[in-house]
Amino acid sequence: MRALLKMKSQLIGMFVLVLVTIGPVRVRSLNPSLNDDVLGLIVFKADILDPKGKLVSWNEDDDSPCNWVGIKCNPRSNRVSELNLDGFSLSGRMGRGLLQLQFLRKLSLARNNLTGSISSSIARVDNLRVLDLSDNSLSGAIPEEFFRQCGSLRVISLAKNKFSGKISDSLSSCSTLASVNLSSNQFSGSLPFGIWSLNGLRSLDLSDNSLVGELPEVIQGLNNLRAINLSKNRFSGMVPNGIGSCLLLRSIDLSENLFSGSLPDTLRKLSLCNYLNLCKNSFAGEVPDSIGEMKSLEILDLSANGFSGQLPSSIGNLQSLKALNLSANRFTGSLPGSMADCANLVALDLSRNSLTGDLPTWIFKSELQEVSISKNELGGSVSSHLSSSLGSSPGRLEILDLSHNAFSGGIASSLGVLSRLQFLNLSKNFLVGPIPATIGELKTLDVLDLSNNRLNGSIPLEIGGVVSLYELRLDKNFISGKIPASIENCSSLTTFIVSHNRLSGLIPAAIAQLTNLRNVDLSFNNLSGGLPRQLANLPHLLSFNISHNNLQGELPAGGFFNTISPFSVTGNPSLCGSVANKSCPTVLPKPIVLNPNSSSDSTSGSLPPNLRHKRIILSVSALIAIGAAAVIIIGVISITVLNLHVRSSTSRSAAALAFSAGDDFSHSPTTDANSGKLVMFSGDPDFSTGAHALLNKDCELGRGGFGAVYQTVIRDGHAVAIKKLTVSSLVKSQDDFEREVKKLGKVRHPNLVALEGYYWTPSLQLLIYEFISGGNLYKHLHEGVGGNFLSWNERFNIILGTAKSLAYLHQLNIIHYNIKSSNVLIDSTGEPKVGDFGLARLLPMLDRYVLSSKIQSALGYMAPEFSCRTVKITEKCDVYGFGVLVLEVVTGKRPVEYMEDDVVVLCDMVRGALEEGRVEECVDERLRGNFPAEEAIPVMKLALICTSQVPSNRPDMAEVVNILELIICPSEGQEELE
Structure with a gap:
């Protein structure tokens, strides 16, 4: 059918x-x-x-x-x-x-x-x-x-x-x-001249294209035109005087172009115009006084130009004006008093100019809802203006930004009358005195910024009444006293910055109730005591700076605090832990250690006190028997020494073969006193359930410069990966080996493969890692694991996670030495896990030749200093390998690719494409049309910087992480990566 x-x-x-x-x-x-x-x-x-x-x-x-x-x-x-x-x-x-x-x-x-x-x-x-x-x-x-x-x-x-x-x-x-x-397309070139002869045209919208050229005087031919929108193009020149002949114009938008010169005086004729937007151009000169004759204007935006001089007093004639934006110009002088006559004004933005004088009182008496006069040179007392203007009037202000001026005096208690206030920024002024308790009456306040002033007193308990608050900045003042526990009522708080003050006392546990916290800065105060352990439960924490206080004890364990930067805790002599680079006096539970060569008393620490006491008594009472037995044993040692030697050799061989393909595996690796030493940092050390793995080649996951890796199962189904080291002849002594491995066992980071234990004999060393099920990055990029290719978001997440893991290792003075895509594993959630870190520390010396031979499979990732014995090997060699890895992730190409007649080095290829202005072509063709160029191109530029031939020109990994986070979430004022 x-x-x-x-x-x-x-x-x-x-x-x-x-x-x-x-x-x-x-x-x-x-x-x-x-x-x-x-x-x-x-x-x-x-x-x-x-x-x-x-x-x-x-x-x-x-x-x-x-x-x-x-x-x-x-x-x-x-x-x-x-x-x-x-x-x-x-x-x-x-x-x-x-x-x-x-x-x-x-x-x-x-x-x-x-x-x-x-x-x-x-x-x-x-x-x-x-x-x-x-x-x-x-x-x-x-x-x-x-x-x-x-x-x-x-x-x-x-x-x-x-x-x-x-x-x-x-x-x-x-x-x-x-x-x-025809707006929001990709049209280019100049406009056809005939378009200005369409005298029946009422509306023309060509915005958001790439059009160029100047506007002709014959624009006056459009005498029926009601609306013209040419914004977001590249038009240049002056606005023609003929625009004043389009008497029916109601809306003019020429914003975000390259127009220059002064405003045409003929604008005064457009008495019906209610919308005029000329922002983000290059207009200059004074705003003509005739602007006041456009009496129908409701929205006037002249921001981000080069206008200068004083604001025309004729603005007061614009009775219908609702929004006025004159920000980011060069206006001087004081605000004209006539602006008080703009009775319908709702939004006023005069920020980023050079205005002087006092704050006019009409701002608080009018219908204004949004006021920004930041980054000017206004002065006087804010308190007196507030007190004289507000009285008992509730006011309509929702946004008030007076930051970066020269205001002085205190903050008036009448501030609480502004019950609709949602945003208050008084930062970077010369305000003094305490924060008024009436601040708690601002129930709808979202952002409060009083930073960079001279405020004193304490943080009022009433701050807990500001229940809508999500950003609180009080840094760089002289505030003293304790952090009030009432802060826990501000349940929406995401940013809490009170650094560079004189706060003292304990950090209240109430902060741990603020589950939306992302950024906390308590640095440069006099806080004391320990940190509440509940802080580790904050799920969204991105930064927590407690540096330069008098805090003591151990940092909370888990969550964000597992990866906190050492710079965030410095200046607290009594803080301890690995991040503070100082061991804590408390004794932590020891890892499970099974050493058949040790005495039986080594496990007594785990017995109950009563049994331990009985055991000591038995040991003392048996001393006589032991002494007698010793005489007998000494007598027969000469007879049995050969037999013991033979047994010892046999046991060691059996232990080594137990982890090799083709031999029997001991079902209880601890029963033979000479079978080796097994250490698990947590959990049951039983390997019997995974014995078959090392006997079966099918369980081999891969081989690298330091050995083969097998998958096996222990502890009732717990999967692990076991690396069988093949560098036995180069491995340090047992004591040095164990010391280094235990250090690596303490390294914990969400983007690092965790080391769970190890096994030692003189002829066999095993490292036991957590098992990562998703395969390695190399297979995802070049072999299509699962039949799917990685999306851009997945690739960026892998790049950022890998960068964070390396930054963390470098904080611990651990150099990876072996960065490559096969050493980056992908877990079931798509998160990257870097493995094989720190293995070079197991060698008796960091010899370049030995390292190069062990990581020769990382061809293309190796920093050039490996070949120069006079250059010191530092963490910058990891930065180089990371840069190559980033290019591999973005382009989908191997670091070195061999063609029939040529060898293509990825770094050189991308660098050449960048110089020729076609770097976007290097992105993996599988991503074409499905990646943001504003992210991919800066990422590749960053990778090229990381692969600089000169180590000192490469950034630190901590800087790399910051740059990547800016690329994914750019902030205002941050320049693009060049």
């Missing part, structure tokens, strides 16, 4: 093609029962995908389409007059079926996912008045013939697509056009 329907649709399609070719009149004369509209719409439907079944009512067996979804017909002719499929989630290409709708007046296919180019015939329909193809994925250039056939077209919108090329000169032939919207 489906095959018949498909054949039927194909026949209909062929039939419509004939209709388009020879004309509808001739075909209807052959078969007048056929409906052209039905045929055309069915063919249109056949060319697109309808995933939500919106067009299910379209049936080719119907005599008329007038009852179909999205269709409107002329009641007299019963022909389709309107096709509106906005937001139907349709995809595919627009076919020729629509050309059959000869009586169509409106065609709207907006907010779908249609692709392909636009046909020059789509505007051929004689009666078409409205064409809306906005918000799709159409691409290519607009055909030259498109606008030549526009007939009686009045409204056209191709906004939010991917059209490119120049805007055709033929646009001027559409004399009936009233509205043109």
Whole structure:
């Protein structure tokens, strides 16, 4: 049945093609029962995908389409007059079926996912008045013939697509056009001159393209124009005086271009204009006083230009003004008092200028809701202005930013009257005195920044009343006393910065109740005591700086504190732990150690006190017997020594073979006194369940420079990976080996493979790691593990996680030496886990030749200093290997690839592409079209910096982590990586 329907649709399609070719009149004369509209719409439907079944009512067996979804017909002719499929989630290409709708007046296919180019015939329909193809994925250039056939077209919108090329000169032939919207595309070049002759045009929107050129004086020909939007292009030159002749203009947006010069005085004629946006250009000079004659203005934005001089007092004439933005200019002088007459003003932004004088009182008396006057030179007492202005009035202010000025005096207690306040920034002034208790009355306050002042007193207990607070900054003041426990009521708090004050006492455990905390800075105070252990339970913590206090004891264990930076705890002499680089006096539980060569008393520490006491008594009472036995033993030693020697050799051989393929495995590795030493840092050391793994080649996971790795199972199903070291002849003595391995066993980081234990005999050494199930990065990149390739987000996560792990190792003075994609494992959640770290420390000396031979499989990752004996090997060799790894992850190519006639070094290839301006082409082709260039390109640039030939030119891994976090979450004021 489906095959018949498909054949039927194909026949209909062929039939419509004939209709388009020879004309509808001739075909209807052959078969007048056929409906052209039905045929055309069915063919249109056949060319697109309808995933939500919106067009299910379209049936080719119907005599008329007038009852179909999205269709409107002329009641007299019963022909389709309107096709509106906005937001139907349709995809595919627009076919020729629509050309059959000869009586169509409106065609709207907006907010779908249609692709392909636009046909020059789509505007051929004689009666078409409205064409809306906005918000799709159409691409290519607009055909030259498109606008030549526009007939009686009045409204056209191709906004939010991917059209490119120049805007055709033929646009001027559409004399009936009233509205043109070509915004948010990729059009380039200059505008066709004829566009300024469309005197019927009421709305012109060409914003968000790459158009260039200057505006001609003949813009005055658009005397019916109501709205013009040329923002986000590259237009330059001066705004022509002729704009003042477009008397009907209500909206002008020329923002984010390259316009320069002064404002034309003819703007005064635009008495109907209610929106004027000229921000982010290069305008200069004074704002003409005639601006006050544009009395209909509701929004005026002149920000981010080069305007200078005093603010014109005529602004007070703008009675309808609701939003005024003059920020980021060079205005001087004081705020004109006439601005108090702007009775409808709601938002005022005068920040980043050079304004002087006092803060005007009308700010607090008016209808203003948002005020920003930051980064000026205003002075005077904020307290007096607040007290005299507010009284008992609740005020309407929601945002008040007076930061970075020269205000003095205290903070008035009447501040609590501003009950609607959500954002208050008084930072970087000269405010003195205490924080008023009335701060607790600001129930809707989200952000409070009083930093960089001269405030004293204590943090008021009433701060707990600010229940909506999510950012509190009080740093760089003279605040003393304790951190109030009432802070726990601010349950939304994410940022708590009180550094560089005089706070004392304990860190309240109440802080641990703030589960949304991300950034905490308590540094440079006089805090004492220990840190509440509950802090380790904070799930979202990103930074916690307690440096330069008098804190003591051990840091909380777990969570963020496992990876806290040493810089965040310095300056606390009594703090202890690995991060503080000072051992704690408390005795931690010892790891499980099974050493058959030790005396039986070595396990007595785990016995109950009563049994331990009995055991001591028994040992003393048996001394006489032991002494007698000793005499006998000495007498027979000379007889048995040879036998003992033979047994010892046999046991050692058996132990070594037990972990080798092809021999029996001891079911109880601790029963033979000479079988070796097994140490597990936690849990049951029973290996019997995993014996078969080392006997079976199929359980081998891989081989590297330091040995082979096998998978096995211990402790009732607990999977581990066992590395059988093949560097026995180079391994240190047992004491040195165990000392180094125990150090590595204490290293814990979410992005490092955990070392769980080890096994030692003179001829065999095993390292026992946690088992990571997802395979290594090399296989994911080059062998397609699981049949899927890594997305950009997954790759970035791997890069960032690997960087964090290396930064952590370097904090512990551990150099990896062997960075490569096969040593980066991927766990079941997609998180990277770096393995094989610190193994070079097991060698008796860090000899370059030995290291090079052991990591020769890392060809392409090795830093150039390995080949130069006069250059010191430092953690910068890890930075080099990491840079190569990043390029491998982004490009999907191996560090060194051998061609038939050439050898391609990845670093050199990417560096050359960057110099030629085509670095984006280096991204893995499997990611084409599915990666953000604003992230990928800086990441590759960072990788090239990491692979600098000079070690001192490479950044530290901690700096690398910071840069990566800025790339994924750029902050204001941060410059892009060059």
